[in-house]
Amino acid sequence: MSRLVAWLCLRLRTVTALFLVYVVALSFIPVIHQLFIAQNSWLGYGTGAYAFQGPSYFVLFNDPYDGSSKPNIHVNPSFAPNERISLVEFSDWTSYVDGYNMFNDFNATFRLVSPTMLDIIYTRPGLTLHKLIDCSSPNYIAVKFVATKEVTAHFELWKWLLTDVNGVTEQNASKPTVIGNATSIHFTFTDQSTSASGTGEISLSRIPTAIEVWPFEHGFNRVTVDFINSEMTFSVSGTVNAVGQSSPYWSYNDLPYVLPLIAIIVVSIYLWFERHAEQDKTRPSRSRR
């Protein structure tokens, strides 16, 4: 033991080498997590948000302090598999059940039912509502509402920007317009951040009382669904068309691959700096004349 200690004390270079390996080795943790752990399972983080990454959909359920993204369903486009383009965002800020606001008037708790199913339990006196987000299918994301009694519900689904909903465009619906009560909502959209266009579908398990579209600038930014029932499932699916650009597409999810590079660069700069500092020390000082 004492020999080991003496060896370690004397070999500062070995200690330095070990530490630099430690720095670089740790930088691979995010990519290992992304590749081997963060797939097909709900994961909680931060102040209480949950996220799910499937083969083609990413779902975010925001923390209890935020009424938006409850959930926000994203699609991973084939041209940039790490990019997440929002397909539909359910908002608790603007949704109501029996006239009570989902965010302000209910007490919400989150529980994992299985690795692919998140259950959000909304309670208030005399009413319990479950919002089950089922990500078990690779083809769609199901958001299921189950109430303890029949309720009058008004749900708002947001997307910037829908260009067409069930054949209705902004040209023929310049004001909020009821577009019927079908059990399927087909839409096309243009994503504002990537300019990519895509299509999507929301299948409803029960007949709603009304589906309404809300115009915003050159399209619609939300669809509202009203229904009277104790149960309703929204099955959301969609695809994004390739954008015209061929250059590599940067997204937040590329970060795990970049961090090891950053670690190696910083460590190299450190080694270069150390080497020069050592050379300066060993160089004989010249006397001034």
Added chain:
Amino acid sequence: MQNRIRLALAALAVRLAIAPFFMHSGDVSTIYESSAIALRGGNLYDFVYQQTLLMQHATGLPIFFEGYAYHPLLIYFFVPFYWIYGQISGFSPAIIGGHFPNLPVLVYPWALLAILMLKVPIIIADVSVVYVMGGLNLKKAEIYAFCPYIIFISSVWGMFDAFVAIFLLISYLSFQKSSYALSGLAFGLSLVKLYTIVLLPLYAVRLYGKGRDGLEFLAGFLPTLLPVAYYLAVSPTSFWNVIVTFQGGRVMGGVNLYNFIWIVTDVHFDLLVSSIPSILMIVAVLFISLMYGRRLPLLEAILAIMFASFLFGKVLNEQFLVSVFPLILLCEKCDRRLWVAPFVFIFLRSPFYYFAIPVMWASPYFYDLYFQAETIWQALQTYGYLVIPTYAVGTAFSLLLFRNLLQVLKSARPGGASIRWSRSLSRALRTLRM
């Protein structure tokens, strides 16, 4: 007038001029709220623990409310100034909310007065460091007095690591002058932010075998633990949860090589990985304390342990370096430019306008500007553009700390106590094997 008094007054003037107009809303809100609770005679730890339970119940995740998680003594440095604020304002509410991720509601003009009053004890601590350092080396005192990083942490941010700085400095100087009781008392007070606890094994090693000196040190140190004993007796669950479970169960990150974890959105995994540096920190601190505790001069020994704890400690917030900055200035082997990295890091993690909330909230025009700037900041965050420099600066700072640690360790005397320690350790291990 003595030069050091003049310098201390100049440092005071600079800090007071800035103080009312800036704050880190999360941290200042915590102190404001905690001072009010303490003045009412409430139990801070019960409050924080209840918030944690609510968060954990709502989310089903092992997450914690980030409130008052400090030594019980800390709040009593602020309470008198909060009381003075109350006497002037009639205890009018000044800062409402503000806990992350919420933004505060500020009530003018009282908010500016409350922010100033809560920063006065921090500024006094800062100025005390300048005054004490001035007695040792005026040039170095000047560096501390006008270092942008130090001024920012105390006067702009409103963070109180200057308390740790002054108490650690006093503890070191009094130990050198063999005033062990004062050294013990000052060390106990430096624990207001808990992270100096890593120095306890060092003091134990330095005082080992010096019966009377050790007793004197304990006589000064133990009274500072009385409030801890009180809270452990009256609300053990809350106190343990807030101080031990929260601090032990934090996800790593900060101005260090571990902040890559912020992009790994999986709290269970993050906690598991966070145990790697925790284990290494315990090993490093014990190793340095036992092997170098007596071989190094006290100043270098303190710095070596603090650097090792910063290096391997899982959380290293931007302000932690303030605590050892006076000692870094006194140490000839350390690089006094170390502050640059955490200073740069502040602006990568929080936008500058966030600290200017007291100014920006004062007018609808600036209020609007705040949210315009926030949109740009959020876009940068969304695309992860800030993660890369954040990680690079954190890693670079870790490497600089490592370099300084090695520099400090090189000043160890050969042989001496460390060899005796290592021999005893090997003997003990051999006995265990048998």
